[in-house]
Amino acid sequence: MLEEQDELVVRLRSGDRHAFRQLVDALHPRLLRFVNRLCPPPSVAEEVVQDTWHVVIDRLHTFRGDSRLSTWIFQIATHRARTRAVREGRYAATLLESWDHADPGGDGGLSRFDSRGRWVAPPAGWPPDDPEASAMHQQALARISEVIDQLPEAQRAVVLLRDVEGLDTREVSTILGLSPANVRVLLHRGRHRVRSELEAVWTGRESC
Amino acid sequence: MLKCREVYEIASDYIDGDLGRWARIQMRLHLAMCRHCSRLVRQLEYGRRIVREEAGSTVIESASTARSELLATYDARYAAPSGSGVEPPAHED
Secondary structure (H helix, E strand, O other), rough: OOOHHHHHHHHHHOHHHHHHHHHHHHHHHHHHHHHHHHOOOOHHHHHHHHHHHHHHHHHHHHHOOOOOHHHHHHHHHHHHHHHHHHHOOOOOOOOOOHHHHOOOOOOOHHHHHOOOOOOOOOOOOOOOOOHHHOOOHHHHHHHHHHHHOOHHHHHHHHHHHHHHHOOOOOHHHHOOOOHHHHHHHHHHHHHHHHEEEEHHHHHHHOOO | OOOOOHHHHHHHHHOOOOOOOHHHHHHHHHHHHHHHHHHHHHHHHHHHHHHHHHOOOOOOOOOOHHHHHHHHHHHHOOOOOOOOOOOEOOOOO
């Protein structure tokens, strides 16, 4: 894998436009999908991703191979998206600030337990064995986009990178400049929020 | 024996397979006996799947000129001498 990457980087640095085109084809849609969730609308996301590729082209010679090439490119895209969003006053200057401001009380999950660590408000009995076959799944699917967009920024970024892009904790940590422990906490909080919102859809109750 | 509150705290790591061996065994023991926590884990797994499904169905169209502009920028930066074979060779029978 690393040898393949080394070879790709050599080809990119030597002006192999076929290699560059393949890289763009593979990553551009993923970058656009991710950046659009951090810095919408799509027209702005497109500008950010184009800008990202220009940085990649300019700085290809500085890539040292400490991470995967795709991780490095996602890192640049995230930085450009945050810079744009912060400039427009949408986010706090750092992800950790955004985390603290947007989510001071964590996911509130501990209020679900009594002093002996037992459930006070246990999860309801959903989903059924094959949830994707249920009509309710379509309702949940229709709601989930809004749920993701309403997550605090840092949680949203971590959930998207882990659960949509399939990156591991270390890669996400590199991309977002957070410790692996912070990434795990953010993922925990984001997933429990998603679960809570899905529970509201599946049970028809208000989320908590 | 893990408490339900502790299961709640590590359930996200559990569905990723990120727990150590001992914690994983404790988790499985707890889940075998606790209906509530089993539901929690199944719901988190379902949440992970549906987030991926929704995002996977999202396609944002790029401007048609975007890619050609990028290729032009790349060529300008890394322009190889003519005849260096930067394009893949044409298939020859």
